[in-house]
Amino acid sequence: MARNKYDVDESLETQFDVNQLKRLFHYIKPYRNKMIFVIIIMLTASALSMLGPKLLMVVMDNYIPNENISGIVKMSILYLIVVLVIVITLRIKIKCMAQIGQDIIHQIRRDLFVHLQELPFSYYDDRPHGKIQVRVVNYVNNISDLLSNGIINTITDLFSLVFIIIFMLTINVKLTLICLCGIPVMVAFLITIKKKQRSAWQKLSNKSSNLNAYIAESMNGIRVTQSFVREETNSNIFNTLSDNYRSAWMEAVHYNFMLSPLVDNISAITTSIIYVLGISWLVGGVNGVTIGTLVAFASYISRFWAPITNMASFYNSLLTAISYLERIFETIDEPVDVKDAPDAITMPPIYGDVEFKNVYFSYEKENPILRNVSFKINKGESYAIVGPTGAGKTTIINLLSRFYNLDSGQILIDGIDINTVTIKSLRSQMGVMLQDSFIFSGTIMDNIRYGNMIATDEEVIEAAKTVCAHDFIMQMENGYLTEVNERGNRLSAGQRQLISFARALLANPKILILDEATSSIDTETEIALQEGLNRLLKNRTSFIIAHRLSTIKNSTCIMYVDKGEIIEKGSHDELIRYGGEYKELYMSQYKFLLNN
Known part of the structure; x- marks a missing residue:
């Protein structure tokens, strides 16, 4: 084709x-x-x-x-x-x-x-x-x-x-x-x-x-x-x-x-x-x-x-x-390249340890995206991934969800190679919020419940409150029963992100992946959201991709990725003291905020 x-x-x-x-x-x-x-x-x-x-x-x-x-x-x-x-x-x-x-x-x-x-x-x-x-x-x-x-x-x-x-x-x-x-x-x-x-x-x-x-x-x-x-x-x-x-x-x-x-x-x-x-x-x-x-x-x-x-x-x-x-x-007849192995097992309840071991990946063989990526994250820790556009940040979390197959290397969750478990049992225990906050036609309630169809109305509302979406939803003509059209064109970009955020949280995932989850949210909402996030991320393994570095300062570890490799890794304070690429990126944003 x-x-x-x-x-x-x-x-x-x-x-x-x-x-x-x-x-x-x-x-x-x-x-x-x-x-x-x-x-x-x-x-x-x-x-x-x-x-x-x-x-x-x-x-x-x-x-x-x-x-x-x-x-x-x-x-x-x-x-x-x-x-x-x-x-x-x-x-x-x-x-x-x-x-x-x-x-x-x-x-x-x-x-x-x-x-x-x-x-x-x-x-x-x-x-x-x-x-x-x-x-x-x-x-x-x-x-x-x-x-x-x-x-x-x-x-x-x-x-x-x-x-x-x-x-x-x-x-x-x-x-x-x-x-x-x-x-x-x-x-x-x-x-x-x-x-x-x-x-x-x-x-x-x-x-x-x-x-x-x-x-x-x-x-x-x-x-x-x-x-x-x-x-x-x-x-x-x-x-x-x-x-x-x-x-x-x-x-x-x-x-x-x-x-x-x-x-x-x-x-x-x-x-x-x-x-x-x-x-x-x-x-x-x-x-x-x-x-x-x-x-x-x-x-x-x-x-x-x-x-x-x-x-x-x-x-x-x-x-x-x-x-x-x-x-x-x-x-x-199009082959399903990403599929369960013949002897795949059901993923046991996830504890939360994640390890990348010598991971290589490319969308096209002559153009590698990730080169020898290795790191380990323990249960309850939050890892932030930063770097320039096209560095491979989103690719890392897509591989963790098994949206693509590795060229080589391993990704382990609780010591189990994710290639050996069924995709459904793996993804059902992960919450993913991608850059594209896709909203389906239907009610706001249905959109939030999309990731957990057995959730009660009360649980849906609680998830919306956690991500500060409840107030704007209740201001709409029918509240949670308000009909939204395909792609959520009636909603602002920030509102779509908050609904997608609530959808990811409602799934009650053991591993939470946030890809630019707050990029379209105003600063005031983000500050209010941060308290709910801190409560949610507690004792939950999480991966956060963000260009707005103020949202990841409290992460357990920050990885600076460029050209498919982890260039720097450490806490915010450690990387600032190191004085490398992360500090330069952080200071450029800090100066921009001061000037504006």
């Missing part, structure tokens, strides 16, 4: 093969009994529909010449019953297949979503989120019709074609053979355009993915767009992507639309030949052709090409669906 680019086409990392179609039928398998039932009733209806021309032939050749009114009435009633049966079976088929199709779509989409939740951060770091979203929604929707109608219709049409040919052969063998002459022409045409047709639909899926990626990015960044008056420029980019999609669409449907005129032309030609020969044989009295025979056969000709046209449309739909199935199964 294109790496973080909305204007670069995705390249398939796993090419389609026939086994992926087998995987699709794996989703269909649980519904095979229902589908067999639908096929049976549709075949029954198809067989009954073949009686129409036969009944008409009998009426025209026998009952009308003999003025048999009673026979004509009986045939009319019989034909009416046949039509009613066909209508009822069609209704049953539509209802059943709609339900089956949507159930299958739901299962595919569920498998996609579940797998996406298991994929590591690195997967999302490398991909535009719009290109991921389009696979879960659009691509799955695009195979809906194939599952709901295409498969059943094709099977039914195939048997209908057999029935039609049998009935045609019973009427006149020579006329039937003339009718069949057009099929090899159509098959040769399909083989000729198959490769170009599939390539065109793959190109269309790329352009659709690019367009969705840009729309998602634009919506997320709408405030920045309007702040920098980028509306016109962004509209031009959108128009370019939309034009590319439109061109790809026209190319793809061009091949699809070529098939229907071909079938119509072949049908018209063969029908014309049959009429010419049939009339000449009728006049000459050869080959047993009668008026009733010719009328019945003409009726079967139109029925003969209808299922062929439908099967050709199914072929088009199948090629279209293949271009989407490739993307869907590629996502489902």
